[in-house]
Amino acid sequence: MSTKPQINVIVRLEDDLQAQLEAACNVRYLDFDASRADLLAAMQDAEGILLSPRVRGDAEFFDASPKLRVLSTTSVGYDPFDIPEATKHGVVVCHTPGVLTDAVANLTTSMVLNLALRIFENEAYVRGGGWAQNAPRPELGLDTKGKTFGVIGFGRIGQEVTRRMQALGMKTIWYDVFDT
Template sequence: MGDRPRVFVARRIPDDGLQPVSQACEAEIWPDELPPPRDVLLRSIAGCDGVLTLLTDRVDAEFFDAAGPQLKVVSNYAVGFDNIDIPEATRRKVPVGNTPGVLTDTTADLAFALLMAAGRRVAEGDRYVRQGRWKTWGPMLLLGHDVHGSTLGIVGFGRIGQALARRASGFGMQILYHDVNRLPPEVEEPLSATFVPLDELLARSDFVSLHVNLTPDTEHLMNAERLRQMKPTGVLVNTSRGPVVDHDALFEALRDGVIFAAGLDVTEPEPLPPSHPLLTLDSCLVVPHIASASRATRGKMAEMAAANLLAGVRGERLPTPVNPEVYERG
């Protein structure tokens, strides 16, 4: 046991990744459904060669100090890495891995599911039946908005945004997009996607779906002013990061009929407290950050996270490093 790398796995992940880690390493695996408390996390990583983290685990200078100078790798079980101080990891020459690419289609599936469910009031209809309120067919009952033939505005046209556009094309939707830079024609044309300024996208779209990274520029990107630019029949979908939307402004916009509905996979904070005002609104559909939650995708994520962890503890280059510059320094 002594010559095997010591690793800490901050949550139980699918066996696709857990088994190879357990076989190759002296692995401590946090068994609870909730993440380890901060003090427990810091104690558990002391002396470890590698740590497999989740978005709920803050990886910063305190983390690296607690782990010690022998730490060789942090492998994040996510495509995002908002929880990690990447410059600090790089300064300490610790490679960080993530799980890109594998989430693309599964996340796009969930975004489109939220779009349809919010626009057609699916969750609200389910509650209506379960509450015993369904008495007869009604010509004005739970009227929503058509998805087919409508206009979809995609904010952030990377892998997931483009995958959502492919799904929308099957519904005959007109596709507008906005990104920091316009994409080349070979990307736009197969998707029949039109680049427009953000203000125009918000004004013209029936559905707006957010697929941006969380940066200082995108924090509260959807604030009160931008929500007012949307149609009163508009539906907002967020599967990117919770802080991209100002939740207080969203509550007011939904309550006052500024927009029609919202579908959120991510919130600020996470989890969203049961007492949050958004949860008092039938027009706001919230699910618990499950965009990647298919068995196949979570299994592939586990494989990738394990591959990064094992490569790191062996002193090999990570298959998917976030900070490849660590390999360029002497």
């Protein structure tokens, strides 16, 4: 009998991470599209689970996981998981806060600039030969300075997006359901 803990995995892992996990644990890979019943059945002997936020961690899930001690999600948040229920069952819930904060804020900023400056339209104009033919060009877009930008959700990413928009001279407003 193995002394390695039984871990269920419902996410894609890089080969090197998969090898590290398999060296330390007995790993059972579950299909992303596994039914809820199949997932709950697989939880009977699992001491840990690595999953995506697509899986609900509710009372039914924790009741079906008598040996579970740790749940780790690959997401920055843990909204799909009932934390009081996990605590009641002695399960520690882990997540990956901050791992994509700058990447998402940078992507958002680039999308705002692309839309405001009409970069996609102007790039198509140049690639299509319009510039060389001196054809009528699309508008160059608008200046972001002084414009108002709204952010819904003021967590780590929302705060970073706000900083970037303010750096572009924009006024910012925000809303967060958790703000008190």
